[in-house]
Amino acid sequence: MEADISNSNFHSAPGLTIKFILLVVLALTLMAIDYRKTESMAPVRTLFSILAYPLQWSVDVPFRVYNETATFFTDQTNLTLENNTLKDQLRLYEARYQDMVVVEQQNERLRHELKANPRDGYEFSMAEILASSGDRVRRIVTLNKGTRDGVYEKQVVLAGGRIYGQVLSVSPFSATVIQLTDQRHAIPVRNQRTGFTTLALGTGKTNTLKLDNVILVEDKIQEGDIFVTSGLDELFPADFPVARVVKDGINYDQSSQFAQITTETLVNFEQTREVLLMWPKKSQGVKSEVATPETTGDKPIGQPASNSAVHHATTPAQNHSAGTTPTTTHTAPTRKTP
Amino acid sequence: MTPVTPRFFGAVVVSMLLAVILSIIPLPEPFQMWRPEWVALALIHWALVLGHRVGLWMAFIIGLLMDVLHNSLLGQHALELVMVGYLSIRLGGRMTPEAYFQQFALILAVLGLYMLLSLWIRGVTGYAQAGNTWQYWAPLLSSLLIWPLYQWALSYFYNQKKGL
Numbered sequence: 001m002e003a004d005i006s007n008s009n010f011h012s013a014p015g016l017t018i019k020f021i022l023l024v025v026l027a028l029t030l031m032a033i034d035y036r037k038t039e040s041m042a043p044v045r046t047l048f049s050i051l052a053y054p055l056q057w058s059v060d061v062p063f064r065v066y067n068e069t070a071t072f073f074t075d076q077t078n079l080t081l082e083n084n085t086l087k088d089q090l091r092l093y094e095a096r097y098q099d100m101v102v103v104e105q106q107n108e109r110l111r112h113e114l115k116a117n118p119r120d121g122y123e124f125s126m127a128e129i130l131a132s133s134g135d136r137v138r139r140i141v142t143l144n145k146g147t148r149d150g151v152y153e154k155q156v157v158l159a160g161g162r163i164y165g166q167v168l169s170v171s172p173f174s175a176t177v178i179q180l181t182d183q184r185h186a187i188p189v190r191n192q193r194t195g196f197t198t199l200a201l202g203t204g205k206t207n208t209l210k211l212d213n214v215i216l217v218e219d220k221i222q223e224g225d226i227f228v229t230s231g232l233d234e235l236f237p238a239d240f241p242v243a244r245v246v247k248d249g250i251n252y253d254q255s256s257q258f259a260q261i262t263t264e265t266l267v268n269f270e271q272t273r274e275v276l277l278m279w280p281k282k283s284q285g286v287k288s289e290v291a292t293p294e295t296t297g298d299k300p301i302g303q304p305a306s307n308s309a310v311h312h313a314t315t316p317a318q319n320h321s322a323g324t325t326p327t328t329t330h331t332a333p334t335r336k337t338p
Numbered sequence: 339m340t341p342v343t344p345r346f347f348g349a350v351v352v353s354m355l356l357a358v359i360l361s362i363i364p365l366p367e368p369f370q371m372w373r374p375e376w377v378a379l380a381l382i383h384w385a386l387v388l389g390h391r392v393g394l395w396m397a398f399i400i401g402l403l404m405d406v407l408h409n410s411l412l413g414q415h416a417l418e419l420v421m422v423g424y425l426s427i428r429l430g431g432r433m434t435p436e437a438y439f440q441q442f443a444l445i446l447a448v449l450g451l452y453m454l455l456s457l458w459i460r461g462v463t464g465y466a467q468a469g470n471t472w473q474y475w476a477p478l479l480s481s482l483l484i485w486p487l488y489q490w491a492l493s494y495f496y497n498q499k500k501g502l
Contacts, residue, residue: 016390016394016424016427016428017424019394019395020394020420020421020424023394023395023397023398023416023420024417024420024421026398026413026416027398027401027413027414027416027417027420028413028417029413030402030412030413030416031411031412031413031414031417031459033412034411034412034413035411035463041412044402044412045406045412048402048403048405048406049406051403051406052403052406052407055355055358055359055362055403055407056362056407058359059359059362059363059364131362131364131407132364133362133407133408133409138408138409138410140409168409176409183464184464206367270366270367
């Protein structure tokens with residue numbers, strides 16, 4: 001051992017420093033390109049996410065095995081009980097669905113009479129959360145479905161009828177989803193009680209969104225108010241529940257005119273393992289409302305582009321005029337009824 | 339020159355991939371912030387054991403893999419791991435392999451730099467952590483505490499000829 005130490009020159013490592021400098025420059029270049037033009041690095045990202053897929057899959061195996069064995073060893077009586085409750089629920093929902101069909105038909109007829117755009121439905125598909133980003137700051141998860149299953153970028157992801165997030169990037173077998181609570185995510189919301197619209201920003205903390213710079217007039221926002229999507233960004237469909245104002249969540253600093261409002265998401269991100277992917281149903285090929293990718297750049301994703309918000313706001317007025325004066329032809333510049 | 343050889347072909351890569359898996363295993367929220375920096379620790383371990391025979395290119399590729407898994411900026415983990423590899427190769431050659439105290443000092447310095455670099459990059463790209471900043475440094479402590487155990491576990495991956 002002694003001879004070993006004295007024989008080797010510990011200050012020499014041939015070519016090491018050169019290689020180090022080379023790799024540092026390479027990494028810095030990659031970072032700069034990825035920061036400025038994320039889409040140009042998409043092939044590299046896709047390549048590495050295909051390589052990473054087996055790792056994520058192998059991490060998920062124990063959980064899946066546990067779930068399967070747990071299902072296998074469930075008590076017979078428990079299963080029967082559960083089955084019965086589910087059947088009851090199904091009957092209830094069947095009745096409600098019948099009602100819904102009637103309402104839907106009525107709605108379609110009325111829209112037709114008003115010469116309004118037909119309402120598009122949605123199709124859903126389940127996906128499982130394969131892995132969550134180990135990063136403490138980001139709120140990003142990986143799903144086990146990808147382009148192979150028709151997943152696309154900026155697709156809306158739900159969890160039990162509530163908004164979960166949106167698809168950030170897709171590879172053939174998997175997709176990464178950014179949750180509402182990620183620091184750089186923003187979603188336009190509307191107070192269900194008062195109709196007040198604002199942006200809900202992610203905080204990076206579990207199940208917490210904040211509404212920034214709200215000017216409080218009268219009781220626009222109260223504790224326990226529920227915020228739903230406003231649909232102003234034309235990405236998230238309108239009227240899906242998002243968050244609730246927590247107790248003592250309204251902080252009003254006397255020195256500034258703005259209030260800070262803390263809300264908790266209605267999805268429990270900690271315990272969600274299965275999510276719903278949402279596809280707009282193509283009805284008579286009218287318009288491509290949801291699948292309009294807008295380059296976000298440095299803005300938080302999901303923030304409404306100004307033109308789209310204006311565009312959306314003008315639509316009801318056009319409908320109204322078309323409804324009251326049926327002789328004038330409805331000439332909305334971008335959306336046309338067939 | 340050193341009497342250490344990897345146990346089998348690709349042992350270094352296999353151990354690094356295992357470390358990557360450890361770094362993405364889902365943990366409940368309270369433990370999340372104490373997750374040790376498994377990958378960086380494994381790289382330090384190999385740099386101390388094998389010296390400059392550890393490939394910086396491998397560190398780079400593993401780093402890119404980490405970037406995709408953690409959805410960080412492409413190249414962020416690559417840069418950090420290459421730096422960790424380089425520093426621990428250069429510093430590791432100057433100390434006795436069995437001296438735990440020296441190892442702790444080295445890990446503290448190298449990992450501290452690693453996390454500082456990560457913090458800087460996040461700050462520049464707009465992911466600065468809000469709220470409790472001391473929590474950010476929790477993995478440094480947990481990494482130091484887990485190190486003897488982890489090093490023992492990783493010693494499975496190489497053969498050491500004793501008593502020459």
